[in-house]
Amino acid sequence: MSLRRSISAHRSAAGVGGAVLLAALTVSGSAAAPALHADAAKTAVAAAPAALPSITKPRVTIASTASLVSAGSVFHLDIGYTCTAKSSTSINLEGHQNLNDGFVANGYGFSRVAPVCDGKTHAMRVTVVPMGERGFTTGPAFVIADVSSCTADGKTCLGGSLERTLTVR
Secondary structure (H helix, E strand, O other): OOOHHHHHHHHHHOOOOHHHHHHHHHHHHOOOOHHHHHHHHHHHHOOOOOOOOOOOOOOOEEEEEEEEEOOOOOOEEEEEEEOOOOOOOEEEEEEEOOOOOOOEEEEEEEEOOOOOOOOOOEEEEEEEOOOOOOOOOOOOEEEEEEEEOOOOOOOOOOEEEEEEEEEOO
């Protein structure tokens, strides 16, 4: 590649904001071109974005039974979860139960303490509280668990959910 073509190619790359492309053209040019544009190559390498923080999709499991408490209005549910180390994670549950008299009890629960995120599986008990006129009773209930994890900078988030029919005892 002649010096004139090399300069023209570099101007085109710089005109479209291609600092990394500029460095690639400098390296692939003639033997004289890299010596003329060594600073451009250093700048392009320094301007390359840092690697994104790594995060994996969080996982959640739901026990097959829940414990009815508080005079038959709320239930405790044991769950298991796994999330990437140094991530910020939240766990939310919703429960629905047909009361067989035309009413459906609906309720919600969430992790009241920050989940431990270290890549290992941990257990947590979540209380599902009814929202409405009626509470939960013994019998089958449908539960949805949602888990969301974000990197420490909050720029990358992944989530997962699990649905299960369980028995409230």
